Amino acid sequence: MTPPLHLSLAGQAVDVLREQVLTGEIPPGSRVNEVEVAQKLGISRGPLREAIRHLASEGLLTLVPHRGAFVPDAGPEDVKALFELRTALECAAAELAASRRTDVDLVRLQDVCAESRRNYRAGQPFPYRLDLAFHQTLLDAARSPYIAEQVRLVQQRVVLLRSALGDDPPHQHASMDDHDELVRTIADGDAAKASTVMRRHLSRVCAQMLTSSTH
Amino acid sequence: MTPPLHLSLAGQAVDVLREQVLTGEIPPGSRVNEVEVAQKLGISRGPLREAIRHLASEGLLTLVPHRGAFVPDAGPEDVKALFELRTALECAAAELAASRRTDVDLVRLQDVCAESRRNYRAGQPFPYRLDLAFHQTLLDAARSPYIAEQVRLVQQRVVLLRSALGDDPPHQHASMDDHDELVRTIADGDAAKASTVMRRHLSRVCAQMLTSSTH
DNA sequence: AAACTGCCAACTGTCGACAGTTGACACGTT
DNA sequence: AACGTGTCAACTGTCGACAGTTGGCAGTTT
Structure with a gap:
């Protein structure tokens, strides 16, 4: 069946x-x-x-x-170039999400953020799983299937880069704050600001990957 | 060899x-x-x-x-969704091109535009080939290999959609104007405006594909 | 006549074997 | 000892054949 x-x-x-x-x-x-x-x-x-x-x-x-x-072995230039792509895609997704989100989308986003906070207070260092869940939920809210597909692929490559660079960082606190702010701007329907916040978030994540890499 | x-x-x-x-x-x-x-x-x-x-x-x-x-058969929704992806990618490329372009990049862009004009005055209706060449040249100037690769794939799918929708439009004049304006903003190094102009250009192209389609 | 059932041809999914190329090692040369 | 050459094993690229699944058609039933 x-x-x-x-x-x-x-x-x-x-x-x-x-x-x-x-x-x-x-x-x-x-x-x-x-x-x-x-x-x-x-x-x-x-x-x-x-x-x-x-x-x-x-x-x-x-x-x-x-x-x-x-299995591709990557250097810092790859990280930067890949994050240029990721930024292009996810900023667009954030804009679309801000203008298309439904109320249940909003609830889902808030739920993910809340769970992150809970998890953080419980001592755990913001598992990558929840970060992925957030971005995935945001993507669903954007309702743009082609963008969603590409983001999925890029995120996979980011995971690969992490293992290639020997980087396993809980960027934790700052990211959670970014996520919260993103949800607020999406709630407001402020597409332009959503894009800006997302860009800042991703540039922070990228910078951390570069500094914490073992190369 | x-x-x-x-x-x-x-x-x-x-x-x-x-x-x-x-x-x-x-x-x-x-x-x-x-x-x-x-x-x-x-x-x-x-x-x-x-x-x-x-x-x-x-x-x-x-x-x-x-x-x-x-061979996928596509409808208007596919066109819209695909152009959301294309817009995300090419706007980012335009921004990057505006901030990274060298002088020879600029010359190349101007050359393509000039050839389009020449071709247009000669009576020919702005062949798709030159449109592709323009976007390709802009992409080279952006120096972002991952974005470039994705744009290449998206443009291919756009070509496929054209044939699927039975659409073969010379959008000609407006596009050439858009291209010229894009080159000017890139020459100025105005990243934000380059993104805006690109977005307007692509939404125009998208709209034309939708109206001129036989479905 | 419509609907259901069972068979069949066509095609994809999978396998094992052969052929061609690559990189490395050993040998001989200077 | 360093360098160039020839050989070889390992692996990828390709092929033809077999097995399993799908959709359609004929035949039967109501």
Whole structure:
């Protein structure tokens, strides 16, 4: 009845590989051997190749002809360039969210912020999970499917960069404040200010990634 | 000496198929049969499948499990949503171009505009080629590789939408004026205004696509 | 005549094997 | 000892064949 989200071996391989790349289980700079991984996953090279190409199209692997697939190893310039893209997309999303949000969108955003605060007071350092949830909720409110899709892909690459730079920072407090302010401007329907606040938020996050990186 | 851009059959197939999809040679809504196309290209199904998946990742084909690949057929909502993405990206590019442009970037932009004018006076209706060249040149001036890549993909999808909507409009004069104004603001280094002008330009182009569509 | 059921052809998903290329190692040369 | 050359194993690129699924059509039932 439920059309199983992926029954295809290639689809499953995409999920498994993506997880392994994003968690750093396959470390940046390392190579992905087709036969080896295929055997490990218990599938043939065909579906695995499709999975590899798919992840490459998401920017999670880079393909070198006749050499294979590598987990990209990134430097500070990549962080800056990627955040230029992220800023373009998420500022636009913030603007759209400010003008399109419904009341339930607003409640959802406030809920995420509240949970972050609660979590923070409980001692935990603002898990990345909640940051993602916030941006995702904001994106839903923007109701722009193409922008949403691209943001999803960019955020994935940001996660990869984190592991590549050996950076695991709780940027915590400042980000929570940014999020709160963003929600307020979105509540007001102030598109221009939402964009400005988002830009400041992202430039702060970017700066922190650059300073806390081990390179 | 020149490392041949693609020797791989899959790469060649991507080029051929992309061309056929973008020109409408394979009409929107139609299906891509793997064995048939593979035979026509004189290759096996493996490389062709990779090509199909690649084009799907660019948004030029949609994949349906166990059914195959289709050229997406689009409606007005798709145009609007896609232009939201395009606007986000190209406005950011315009801002960056305004602050990063070199003198030779400026000359290149002016050249493209001049050629458009010349072409227009010669009677020709501002070929799409020159419009693309302008946006491409502006993108080079922005020096933001990730944004540039995404814009390239979006522009491709716009071309596809044109063929899907049966729209082949010379928006000509207004666009040329927009381009000229954009170049002036970029020359001034006025990032904020560059973004504004770009936004107006794209909303105009989008509106024209919507009104002149046959649906 | 409409609707349901079971079969069938066409096509995609997957596999194992072969061919061509790459980078590295060992050997010989200066 | 440093450098150039030839060989080789490992891996990717490609192919043809098999298996499973889908949508449609014919036949049957009401």
